[in-house]
Amino acid sequence: MPVLYDKVALIGLGLIASSMALAMRRAGLAGSIVGHARSADTRAVALELGLIDAACATAAECVADADLVVFCVPVGVMDALAAEVGPHLAPGACVTDVGSVKQAVIAAIGPHMPAGVHFIPGHPLAGTEHSGPRAGFAELFDKRWCILTPMEDTDPAALTRLQDLWKGMGAYVDQMDPAHHDLVLAVTSHTPHLIAYTMVGVADDLRRVTDSEVIKYSAAGFRDFTRIAASDPTMWRDVFLTNKDATLEILGRFTEELFALQRAIRRGDGDHLHEYFTRTRAIRRSIIEAGQDTDAPDFGRAKVK
Amino acid sequence: MPVLYDKVALIGLGLIASSMALAMRRAGLAGSIVGHARSADTRAVALELGLIDAACATAAECVADADLVVFCVPVGVMDALAAEVGPHLAPGACVTDVGSVKQAVIAAIGPHMPAGVHFIPGHPLAGTEHSGPRAGFAELFDKRWCILTPMEDTDPAALTRLQDLWKGMGAYVDQMDPAHHDLVLAVTSHTPHLIAYTMVGVADDLRRVTDSEVIKYSAAGFRDFTRIAASDPTMWRDVFLTNKDATLEILGRFTEELFALQRAIRRGDGDHLHEYFTRTRAIRRSIIEAGQDTDAPDFGRAKVK
Ligand SMILES: NC(=O)c1ccc[n+]([C@@H]2O[C@H](COP(=O)([O-])OP(=O)(O)OC[C@H]3O[C@@H](n4cnc5c(N)ncnc54)[C@H](OP(=O)(O)O)[C@@H]3O)[C@@H](O)[C@H]2O)c1
Ligand SMILES: NC(=O)c1ccc[n+]([C@@H]2O[C@H](COP(=O)([O-])OP(=O)(O)OC[C@H]3O[C@@H](n4cnc5c(N)ncnc54)[C@H](OP(=O)(O)O)[C@@H]3O)[C@@H](O)[C@H]2O)c1
Incomplete structure (x- = not known):
């Protein structure tokens, strides 16, 4: 070139x-x-x-x-x-x-x-x-x-x-458009990062579940959160301070949905849970089709040091 | 053998x-x-x-x-x-x-x-x-x-x-002990899954951020959530219905911490955010040392079809 x-x-x-x-x-x-x-x-x-x-x-x-x-x-x-x-x-x-x-x-x-x-x-x-x-x-x-x-x-x-x-x-x-960028990224990146940081913080706080257990058994889902939550603190502090409005908007919606699922668990409403979990599977398939990840071993993280 | x-x-x-x-x-x-x-x-x-x-x-x-x-x-x-x-x-x-x-x-x-x-x-x-x-x-x-x-x-x-x-x-x-198992897993697996399902559901609901944008730009953190949230709906419905108490306990703590971070964002309290994000990095390092993931390309998900 x-x-x-x-x-x-x-x-x-x-x-x-x-x-x-x-x-x-x-x-x-x-x-x-x-x-x-x-x-x-x-x-x-x-x-x-x-x-x-x-x-x-x-x-x-x-x-x-x-x-x-x-x-x-x-x-x-x-x-x-x-x-x-x-x-x-x-x-x-x-x-x-x-x-x-x-x-x-x-x-x-x-x-x-x-x-x-x-x-x-x-x-x-x-x-x-x-x-x-x-x-x-x-x-x-x-x-x-x-x-x-x-x-x-x-x-x-x-x-x-x-x-x-x-x-x-x-x-x-x-x-x-810059405002649209900030909203899209609040959904696809900023809020997911905040949530991952929070979950890792909860695990760290819980003294009944010892650190070593959380770490040993991390392969069961938590590991992906720790990867996200290991990103640079300064960069992420700045992201949240400067994309405040969009992040707070998405967090508000997230909390609403989480409360609805929490209520379904408390009430034993299995149909609500099953329907919700089924809907989210479709999104995963679309991402694989869009070439932004793959089902094949590891390709999604290939090249990542 | x-x-x-x-x-x-x-x-x-x-x-x-x-x-x-x-x-x-x-x-x-x-x-x-x-x-x-x-x-x-x-x-x-x-x-x-x-x-x-x-x-x-x-x-x-x-x-x-x-x-x-x-x-x-x-x-x-x-x-x-x-x-x-x-x-x-x-x-x-x-x-x-x-x-x-x-x-x-x-x-x-x-x-x-x-x-x-x-x-x-x-x-x-x-x-x-x-x-x-x-x-x-x-x-x-x-x-x-x-x-x-x-x-x-x-x-x-x-x-x-x-x-x-x-x-x-x-x-x-x-x-x-079975009760301890259920609590540890609520932290390392069940609650992370519920949270990932929720975030993917939020993205799906948001009509201002079109589906194709969420999918195109998923590499920015959201992708890891969709992977978790693609798991079998029947299995996960049963997990939440049968590990109700521990999941609700951990969700309660998660919501508390999330609200504290949300308030820090609203108030522009950068020190709180920076301190929180720094603490979670240490956990990631421990997981790599424990051999349950690695920094090297892809090894963490190696063998996963
Ligand atoms: N990391 C990601 O995943 C990612 C993805 C997309 C976009 N971004 C954006 O890319 C930008 C950089 O991120 P990064 O991941 O490359 O960060 P990084 O690896 O932490 O590097 C930041 C660089 O900025 C320098 N720096 C910090 N404050 C400075 C100052 N006051 N004057 C001069 N240099 C200064 C640092 O210098 P020293 O080493 O001397 O401190 C370092 O070289 C951020 O705006 C971030 O939002 C990051
Ligand atoms: N997947 C994971 O990540 C994971 C990890 C650890 C533990 N587990 C646990 O492992 C167990 C199985 O999970 P899996 O991932 O192997 O599930 P799966 O791939 O969905 O397989 C479930 C199997 O159970 C059969 N089945 C369902 N209802 C049945 C019934 N009433 N009578 C007879 N067979 C029935 C299904 O048969 P059909 O194909 O004919 O429907 C299928 O063969 C679950 O208890 C889960 O909690 C799963």
């Missing part, structure tokens, strides 16, 4: 940034890649692994002359970093991000973007429970969706180029 | 029974295996796949002369089947089961056991979301736990033999 951007600047060098660097190199999409992270340690690891060609001590240095800037940091720090780099962005540069929420990111980054810079928010729906520069791998985005939430006045050529980058890194690309 | 039982009778020929048949044959633990299931269809498939040496049209026929009888049916039908086979059991036979709850199974089967028969309840903590005789595979129990809940007066020799059978099928064996 041809080089799409001459100089890519990655702000943040964790799981997502390192996977992007490896995926861009795999397909030869970037002329050079530079990067910045908070700690000298992370920057040194990123250099040592060959993720970046140069490390910058500040984000402002990093974006100079870059024709693509990607914010790969927790959502809560994007505002301050955007304020810092804003004045140093090259005219005509494209600025994007990978944050898990979109309305809050637009509010954080948007105001700091100078005229002539193309800001196109994005969110790759791919991840693992691991963090940091060593967690990345080139295949992370393969056959996963990346959602872009362009503004009304987004330059079509800049949008096409960014779409081509994500396709070149293996992803499918979709466009969505 | 030496033959442990000359004639094994499997009552029910679904996922668990077919996996047991294949695991017993792999290690040469059974002289012959006979089986019964409700439908002629299932019995024919089990014969055709070589799971059983003979199919019996009734459970009563099946247990004649068997030195091991295993109930591999949903918990809700065990009472009626135990009543049917009770009078036909061979003196000295061992009777066990694989039901996911233990107190209710003991209440269902126990009263029908004649003197001289050794009834030792059991529960292998291994499964997939698939059902029926074609879903089984010999490795299902490898390195998974099987919990036995023997009575005070259980014959030690009969218990040792049954333990050896499970070990021969690849499992680790543990003993537990």
Whole structure:
């Protein structure tokens, strides 16, 4: 594939940034890649692994002359970093991000973007429970969706180029309105994560069921929750603080449904339970048909380190 | 390994029974295996796949002369089947089961056991979301736990033999009090399943988030819930109806914790969220150390069809 951007600047060098660097190199999409992270340690690891060609001590240095800037940091720090780099962005540069929420990111980054810079928010729906520069791998985005939430006045050529980058890194690309993105993700990701964290917390609290029993017998369903609940605390704190409304709305509905099932259990209403459990099976089948998981051994988690 | 039982009778020929048949044959633990299931269809498939040496049209026929009888049916039908086979059991036979709850199974089967028969309840903590005789595979129990809940007066020799059978099928064996089993499983399996079913039901209900979006973007956490929520509706209905008290107790605690996190989100209390999410990470690490999952690609679900 041809080089799409001459100089890519990655702000943040964790799981997502390192996977992007490896995926861009795999397909030869970037002329050079530079990067910045908070700690000298992370920057040194990123250099040592060959993720970046140069490390910058500040984000402002990093974006100079870059024709693509990607914010790969927790959502809560994007505002301050955007304020810092804003004045140093090259005219005509494209600025994007990978944050898990979109309305809050637009509010954080948007105001700091100078005229002539193309800001196109994005969110790759791919991840693992691991963090940091060593967690990345080139295949992370393969056959996963990346959602872009362009503004009304987004330059079509800049949008096409960014779409081509994500396709070149293996992803499918979709466009969505930011508010709709935040609602969809509250259903498919944010609320499930909160629920998994809660269940793991309950198990941890229960002293009558000793830790070692919970751990030994985790294969029986609980294990999948612990995998979800092992994700980075800072990232998830920021997600819930910044996608508050949609998460609370979905949580409200979840609680209602849970209470209905709880009542059915208390009353011994087997028909209600059976009907409910039958309905949810169909969704599973659709996901397998949509290629987002598979019945074959392990494929659903393949490539996940 | 030496033959442990000359004639094994499997009552029910679904996922668990077919996996047991294949695991017993792999290690040469059974002289012959006979089986019964409700439908002629299932019995024919089990014969055709070589799971059983003979199919019996009734459970009563099946247990004649068997030195091991295993109930591999949903918990809700065990009472009626135990009543049917009770009078036909061979003196000295061992009777066990694989039901996911233990107190209710003991209440269902126990009263029908004649003197001289050794009834030792059991529960292998291994499964997939698939059902029926074609879903089984010999490795299902490898390195998974099987919990036995023997009575005070259980014959030690009969218990040792049954333990050896499970070990021969690849499992680790543990003993537990039935009430404690039901509480531990409410935490590690039953409540997580109910929660996953609920979240999938919420997604299904939400018309603003179209089905296709939920399915397309499921990789973001929701997918793990759909896998859990695809399990057999009859089995799970019976689990919740028969492990009512422990499930309701754990659900009560879950709701309390969820409300506390919900309030933290509403108030923007990031410290509370961060502290909570950090605590749950440690549990994940312990599970990996305990060998019940792994960081390596896919191993946790390896062998799962
Ligand atoms: N992980 C997922 O599953 C996933 C999926 C989709 C989207 N996302 C989004 O991707 C973004 C990054 O997530 P990640 O998983 O890649 O996180 P990560 O592995 O924890 O990496 C975060 C990076 O941000 C840097 N950073 C944090 N605060 C900073 C600051 N004030 N200034 C400069 N650098 C700072 C960190 O540097 P140090 O190492 O020096 O601390 C680290 O390099 C988040 O917005 C998240 O919402 C994550
Ligand atoms: N699946 C798991 O993850 C898992 C894990 C541990 C323990 N368990 C326990 O194992 C037991 C069986 O589960 P499974 O997953 O093997 O279920 P399954 O695949 O659905 O098989 C159930 C079997 O029971 C038979 N059956 C149902 N009602 C019957 C009746 N009235 N008379 C005779 N046979 C009858 C069915 O026959 P037909 O095919 O003719 O209907 C089928 O062969 C349950 O008690 C469950 O709690 C399951």
